[in-house]
Every structure is written in C-alpha cells, then in structure tokens.
Amino acid sequence: MTDALPETVLAALDDPFAQLTGSLAGTRKLHFEVATTEQVSPHMQRLELTAAELDGFGYLPGQDVMLLVAAEGTRPVRRRYTIRRLDPERRALTLDIVLHGEGPGERWVRSARPGDRIEGIGPRGKISPSPEADWHLFMGDESAMPAILAMTESLPGDSEATVVLEIPDSADEQEVAASARTRVSWLHRLGGQAGDPAALSAEAAEVELPRGSGHAYLLGEAKVVLRLREILARRGLAEDQMSPKAYWGRGRANAGHGEPARDA
Numbered sequence: 577m578t579d580a581l582p583e584t585v586l587a588a589l590d591d592p593f594a595q596l597t598g599s600l601a602g603t604r605k606l607h608f609e610v611a612t613t614e615q616v617s618p619h620m621q622r623l624e625l626t627a628a629e630l631d632g633f634g635y636l637p638g639q640d641v642m643l644l645v646a647a648e649g650t651r652p653v654r655r656r657y658t659i660r661r662l663d664p665e666r667r668a669l670t671l672d673i674v675l676h677g678e679g680p681g682e683r684w685v686r687s688a689r690p691g692d693r694i695e696g697i698g699p700r701g702k703i704s705p706s707p708e709a710d711w712h713l714f715m716g717d718e719s720a721m722p723a724i725l726a727m728t729e730s731l732p733g734d735s736e737a738t739v740v741l742e743i744p745d746s747a748d749e750q751e752v753a754a755s756a757r758t759r760v761s762w763l764h765r766l767g768g769q770a771g772d773p774a775a776l777s778a779e780a781a782e783v784e785l786p787r788g789s790g791h792a793y794l795l796g797e798a799k800v801v802l803r804l805r806e807i808l809a810r811r812g813l814a815e816d817q818m819s820p821k822a823y824w825g826r827g828r829a830n831a832g833h834g835e836p837a838r839d840a
C-alpha cells in the first residue's frame with residue numbers, strides 16, 4: 577500500500593483548500609482507497625475508489641472530484657476527474673482517466689494499485705444537464721468522455737441529445753447506455769495531435785441544431801473550447817445556452833488547483 581503523499585508531507589502542506597469554505601462549501605474531504613484499476617482501452621484507465629465519506633454522498637451528473645496527486649515543496653498539486661458513476665452500497669466511485677503521456681496526475685494513475693490511498697475533495701463543478709433545454713449538444717475530447725457520457729446517460733427518455741466526441745481512434749470508443757434519443761459521432765484522431773481544434777470545429781459548424789431552445793456543453797482543451805463557443809455563438813446560440821469548460825491546456829500543465837492556469 578502506498579499513499580499518494582506521505583503523512584509528513586501532508587502535514588507540512590501550505591494548503592489553500594485546508595478549509596472547505598467559499599467555492600468548496602458543500603464539498604467533503606474524501607479519504608480514498610484504490611479498489612481496482614483497469615485499462616479499459618488504449619488511452620483510458622478506469623479506477624474505482626472507495627471512501628467511508630461516500631456514505632450519503634450526492635452529486636450531479638458531470639460533477640467531479642479533485643485528487644491530491646502530488647506536492648511541489650509545500651504546495652499541493654491537485655487534478656480534477658469527473659465522476660463516471662457511483663455505487664452507493666459499496667461506497668465506490670468510478671473515474672475514467674486519459675493516458676495522455678506525462679504529468680503528476682498521469683504518474684499517479686499509472687502507479688496506483690489496489691490499497692493505495694489518496695485524498696480527494698468533492699463533489700465539484702457547476703456543469704450539469706440544463707433541465708429547461710429542449711435538446712442537448714455535447715462536444716469534447718476524450719478527457720470529457722466521462723462527463724459527457726455521465727450527463728447523456730442521466731437524461732430522461734423523452735429528451736434529445738447529440739454527442740460529438742473526438743478520441744484517439746476507434747478502440748477508445750465506449751458504449752453509451754442512454755435512454756434519451758441520442759446521436760453519437762466519434763471523431764477519430766488517427767495519430768493527429770490532441771488539442772488540435774480542426775475536427776471538432778468543423779463538426780460545430782455543421783452539426784444540426786434542432787428547433788426549440790437547446791443547450792451546448794463544450795468541454796476539453798482550453799483553446800478548442802473557446803473556438804467551439806465562438807462557432808456556436810455565430811450560429812445563434814446565446815451565452816446562456818452554452819456551458820464551456822477548459823479541462824486542460826495544450827503544451828502546458830494544469831495549475832495546482834487542477835484547472836488550466838488563467839493566463840494560459
């Protein structure tokens with residue numbers, strides 16, 4: 577059993593999130609233990625984490641947990657990962673984490689073994705399916721697949737969803753167990769660079785926007801999200817019909833609080 581951070585390092589941290597107040601009001605500290613870890617496709621590792629604090633834990637589809645994956649001196653390094661599903665009886669939640677190459681999150685994920693412990697905080701995040709929308713459009717890359725699938729699968733059977741997911745190749749596709757009328761387009765990068773806006777932008781320019789009032793959820797690489805938002809705004813979607821969120825920034829590590837740095 578290995579802890580993501582030894583007790584001595586944890587005790588010495590200068591932690592801005594020591595108190596769960598402000599933006600962290602309503603979250604819990606979660607003392608996770610890795611139950612299982614499995615590579616489910618060439619670029620996706622699935623971890624199941626258990627914690628006593630998951631007893632009575634509530635969250636909205638699309639919300640995430642923040643894991644304390646490392647420390648730089650006394651500064652905590654956190655990374656955010658979306659809750660793919662929760663098994664309340666076993667007090668276990670599932671995370672699907674992209675194997676993209678290099679970073680403190682990636683290093684922890686690759687080394688994690690059953691019994692290892694890591695501290696989390698959750699639930700976090702403000703983006704969930706809009707209850708007023710007549711239709712839903714989800715666009716993103718593989719880092720957004722857990723959020724997009726969790727949100728799509730939560731929609732009632734009489735709703736309409738379009739899912740556009742850019743992934744490395746067909747072997748990374750996952751089953752979508754949705755009750756809603758759902759159209760799924762997989763865009764295969766086939767060796768192309770993650771974070772290149774071309775394929776998702778082309779799809780945003782062409783994708784059918786049904787009648788009525790819809791909502792678009794745009795998640796993934798920071799500049800790609802920005803581009804998708806501009807394209808859909810030009811096509812007539814109002815600001816309050818779009819939920820954009822930068823998950824990572826190409827060529828640049830996320831900040832210690834787990835999001836792309838603001839000046840990125």
Ligand SMILES: Cc1cc2nc3c(=O)[nH]c(=O)nc-3n(C[C@H](O)[C@H](O)[C@H](O)COP(=O)(O)OP(=O)(O)OC[C@H]3O[C@@H](n4cnc5c(N)ncnc54)[C@H](O)[C@@H]3O)c2cc1C
Pocket residue numbers: 640655656657658659672673674675676677678679680681682683701718719720722723770822823824825826827828829830831834835836
């Ligand atoms: C709210 C929220 C929810 C998220 N949910 C998930 C989730 O469920 N699953 C998931 O896998 N990720 C998710 N992410 C994204 C994840 O937190 C980032 O990808 C994060 O940068 C990974 O940390 P790292 O330490 O591995 O890499 P970092 O140290 O942040 O970055 C190191 C290098 O890797 C590159 N990089 C980082 N992420 C990627 C990527 N996905 N593809 C290609 N290159 C990359 C960076 O550009 C940088 O050059 C979420 C992010 C947010 C903000």
